[in-house]
Amino acid sequence: MRKRSRRTSLSNVVVKKPPSKTQSKRELRDLQRLMASAVMRPLTADDGMQKRWVDGRSMRGFVAEFIKPNANLTSFERLEIYNRQYWFRLLDCLLEDYPGLRAILGDRKFSRLAVRYLERSPSASFTLRNLGRNLERFIANTPELTEPRHLQCRDMARLEWAHTEAFDTEAKAPVTANDLLGKKPTEIRFRLQPHLQLLDLDYPVDALLLSMKRDRGLRSDASNTMGRMRARRRTQIARLLRSEHVYLGVHRFENGVYYKRLDPLQWKLLNAIRKGSSLESACASALRAEKEPRDVDPELIQRWFQNWSALGWFCAR
Amino acid sequence: MPANRFNGFSDYGVGIGLRVAHYGHILSEKPVVDWFEIISENFMVDGGRPLHILDQILEQYRVVQHGVSMYFGSAERLNREHLKKLKRLVKRTQTPWLSDHLCWGSVDGRYTHDLLPMPYTFAAAKVTARKIRQTRDFLEVPIAVENVSSYAEFHASEMTEWEFLSEVVERADCGILLDVNNIYVSSRNHDFDPVEYLDSVPIERVAQIHIAGHSKFRKYILDTHDHPVIDPVWKLYAHAIHLAGTTPTLLEWDARIPSFGEVHEEALKANQFIERCCEKAAV
Structure with a gap:
C-alpha cells in the first residue's frame, strides 16, 4: 500500500x-x-x-x-x-490586516507576537490574504504573548479575521419570495450567506475598530493632533475594552464590510439556521436556549427576518 | 513580431498594471488605456469588491493576467486547488496569455511569498519546464515566464541566467515575459552585460515586455517598482523592441504609486521607441 x-x-x-x-x-x-x-x-x-x-x-x-x-x-x-x-x-x-490588535498591544508587543506566530505558523497558502488564518488559535495557545489583555486580543483577532472573510467570501443568490411559496414553516430552511460571520465576543472590540476607522478619517499630519489622538486612543482602548458580551454579525453589503450588533436571541436563531435547522425548529431551539423564559412577539421575529432579508443574509439551499 | 502564439496572436500595445489606488479614477473617468495587467492572486477570491471591480474593468478594457505564486521552479508538485482557482479566473478574464515568474518560492507546502532565484542547472530547467507545460495544459492558455530580479547566485549553477531561461522556454515550448528592468537590476547585481542577455534569448518567444523603476542602494539594486523608468532601462527596452519588434509592453508601478495620469504618461513613453521601431521596419 x-x-x-x-x-x-x-x-x-x-x-x-x-x-x-x-x-x-x-x-x-x-x-x-x-x-x-x-x-x-x-x-x-x-x-x-x-x-x-x-x-x-x-x-x-x-x-x-x-x-x-x-x-x-x-x-x-x-x-x-x-x-x-x-x-x-x-x-x-x-500590520495591515490587524490594526486593532496592534492598537491593543502596541507596536513592540504586536511585532513580537507576529514574529512568533509566523515562526510557528508559516504561510501555507499562495495568497497573503490567508496569512492570519491561524492567528486567533495561536494567541489562544500562547497567552503570555498578549498578557495582560489576552482575552481582548483573542477577540480582536477573531473579529479582524472575520472581516477578511466577510470582505471576499462568496455571496450566493439571495433567497426570493418564490423560493418560499407554498412551504410550511417546518419545511422552510434558509441558508446563511457564506460571507456572514457570526461572532460571540467577550469584549466590545468592534467599537474599538469602528472608532479607529473614524479617527483615520480625521487624521491630520500635524504632530500635536497626532499626539492628542494617541492619548485619546489609549483612553479609548481602556474604556472600550471593559468586559461586555457582544453578539455580532460581520457581513458584506454592497461590497462594504459592516458589523451589526445582534440580540442574543437573534444570534442563537441565526446560528441554528446556519446549522441547518428549519425556520420553525430554529426559533424553538433559540427560545429554548434562552437563560430566562421569554415571550417573543412573532411580529418582532418577522421584522428581524425582514431586516436580514433586506441585507441579503439568506440564500437558497 | 507583435502577435505570436505565445501571446495569443494579440495586438496589444502599451498597458499598465491595475492597482487599487487607481480604481476610482479608472471607473469614473474611463481613461483610454490599451490594456491592464492584473495580479491574478488579487482576484482569485470567491466574491466581494475585487471581483465586482474586475467585472466593471472587463466591461471596458482588455485584461491580461500576471501571477506571482505559481512558482514553476519549486521542486514540489503543482497545487491543484490553486490551478482550479486560476482557471476560473482565466475563464472570467479571457486573458489571451498568462504570465508568471521563472523562480521558486514555496517548499513543503510553505510559502515565502517571494520570487526566489533558481540554481541554473539542467535538472532545475527540466523540473520547471515540466510544470509550465502541465500548467498550460490545464489552463488551456499560452504561458509566458518572466525573468526575475535577483540578489544571489548559487555555486550549483551550471549556466548563465539567459541560458537557463532559454533552456526552460525551449523545453516547455512557452513564451517569455521579458522584464528589461529585471535584466538591468540583475546585471548590476551580478555584473553581466544586459545587452548580451537580450541578444542571447530566443527573441521569437517574447510574448510581452515589462518595464519598471527600481531603487539603488550602496552595494546593490533592489527591484522596488516605486520610481519612473531610468534611461539605461529605456535603452535596453529600445534594444529589446529593435530585436523583437512591436511587443505588448507593460509598466509596473507597485509602491509609492503616483496619480493614474503620471503612471500612464510614464508607460506611454514606450510608444516613442515602438514608433521608431515601426519607422525603421517600414524603410
Missing part, C-alpha cells in the same frame, strides 16, 4: 549541509528547503540575518557553501537581502 505523503513543516526539516550539486529534483528540493529555512528564520534585533545557523555553525561560512559572493557583497549579505524582505513583507501584511 502506498503511504500518503505528509506535509512536512519547515521547522521539522533541518538541512544539515547544502547539497554539493543540484542535478536531480531531490537535490533541488534540498537546496530549496535549505534556502527557505534560512530566509524564514527571524531577524536579529537590528533587522539583520542571524549570525549562527540552527546547529551553531557560523552563518557566514554556512551560507558561503551554497551562495556565491560578488565584488560588493558577501554570500551572507546576499542571502540577508531575502531574509529581510521575507520578514518585512509578511510583517507589513499582518
Whole structure:
C-alpha cells in the first residue's frame, strides 16, 4: 500500500549541509528547503540575518557553501537581502490586516507576537490574504504573548479575521419570495450567506475598530493632533475594552464590510439556521436556549427576518 | 513580431498594471488605456469588491493576467486547488496569455511569498519546464515566464541566467515575459552585460515586455517598482523592441504609486521607441 505523503513543516526539516550539486529534483528540493529555512528564520534585533545557523555553525561560512559572493557583497549579505524582505513583507501584511490588535498591544508587543506566530505558523497558502488564518488559535495557545489583555486580543483577532472573510467570501443568490411559496414553516430552511460571520465576543472590540476607522478619517499630519489622538486612543482602548458580551454579525453589503450588533436571541436563531435547522425548529431551539423564559412577539421575529432579508443574509439551499 | 502564439496572436500595445489606488479614477473617468495587467492572486477570491471591480474593468478594457505564486521552479508538485482557482479566473478574464515568474518560492507546502532565484542547472530547467507545460495544459492558455530580479547566485549553477531561461522556454515550448528592468537590476547585481542577455534569448518567444523603476542602494539594486523608468532601462527596452519588434509592453508601478495620469504618461513613453521601431521596419 502506498503511504500518503505528509506535509512536512519547515521547522521539522533541518538541512544539515547544502547539497554539493543540484542535478536531480531531490537535490533541488534540498537546496530549496535549505534556502527557505534560512530566509524564514527571524531577524536579529537590528533587522539583520542571524549570525549562527540552527546547529551553531557560523552563518557566514554556512551560507558561503551554497551562495556565491560578488565584488560588493558577501554570500551572507546576499542571502540577508531575502531574509529581510521575507520578514518585512509578511510583517507589513499582518500590520495591515490587524490594526486593532496592534492598537491593543502596541507596536513592540504586536511585532513580537507576529514574529512568533509566523515562526510557528508559516504561510501555507499562495495568497497573503490567508496569512492570519491561524492567528486567533495561536494567541489562544500562547497567552503570555498578549498578557495582560489576552482575552481582548483573542477577540480582536477573531473579529479582524472575520472581516477578511466577510470582505471576499462568496455571496450566493439571495433567497426570493418564490423560493418560499407554498412551504410550511417546518419545511422552510434558509441558508446563511457564506460571507456572514457570526461572532460571540467577550469584549466590545468592534467599537474599538469602528472608532479607529473614524479617527483615520480625521487624521491630520500635524504632530500635536497626532499626539492628542494617541492619548485619546489609549483612553479609548481602556474604556472600550471593559468586559461586555457582544453578539455580532460581520457581513458584506454592497461590497462594504459592516458589523451589526445582534440580540442574543437573534444570534442563537441565526446560528441554528446556519446549522441547518428549519425556520420553525430554529426559533424553538433559540427560545429554548434562552437563560430566562421569554415571550417573543412573532411580529418582532418577522421584522428581524425582514431586516436580514433586506441585507441579503439568506440564500437558497 | 507583435502577435505570436505565445501571446495569443494579440495586438496589444502599451498597458499598465491595475492597482487599487487607481480604481476610482479608472471607473469614473474611463481613461483610454490599451490594456491592464492584473495580479491574478488579487482576484482569485470567491466574491466581494475585487471581483465586482474586475467585472466593471472587463466591461471596458482588455485584461491580461500576471501571477506571482505559481512558482514553476519549486521542486514540489503543482497545487491543484490553486490551478482550479486560476482557471476560473482565466475563464472570467479571457486573458489571451498568462504570465508568471521563472523562480521558486514555496517548499513543503510553505510559502515565502517571494520570487526566489533558481540554481541554473539542467535538472532545475527540466523540473520547471515540466510544470509550465502541465500548467498550460490545464489552463488551456499560452504561458509566458518572466525573468526575475535577483540578489544571489548559487555555486550549483551550471549556466548563465539567459541560458537557463532559454533552456526552460525551449523545453516547455512557452513564451517569455521579458522584464528589461529585471535584466538591468540583475546585471548590476551580478555584473553581466544586459545587452548580451537580450541578444542571447530566443527573441521569437517574447510574448510581452515589462518595464519598471527600481531603487539603488550602496552595494546593490533592489527591484522596488516605486520610481519612473531610468534611461539605461529605456535603452535596453529600445534594444529589446529593435530585436523583437512591436511587443505588448507593460509598466509596473507597485509602491509609492503616483496619480493614474503620471503612471500612464510614464508607460506611454514606450510608444516613442515602438514608433521608431515601426519607422525603421517600414524603410
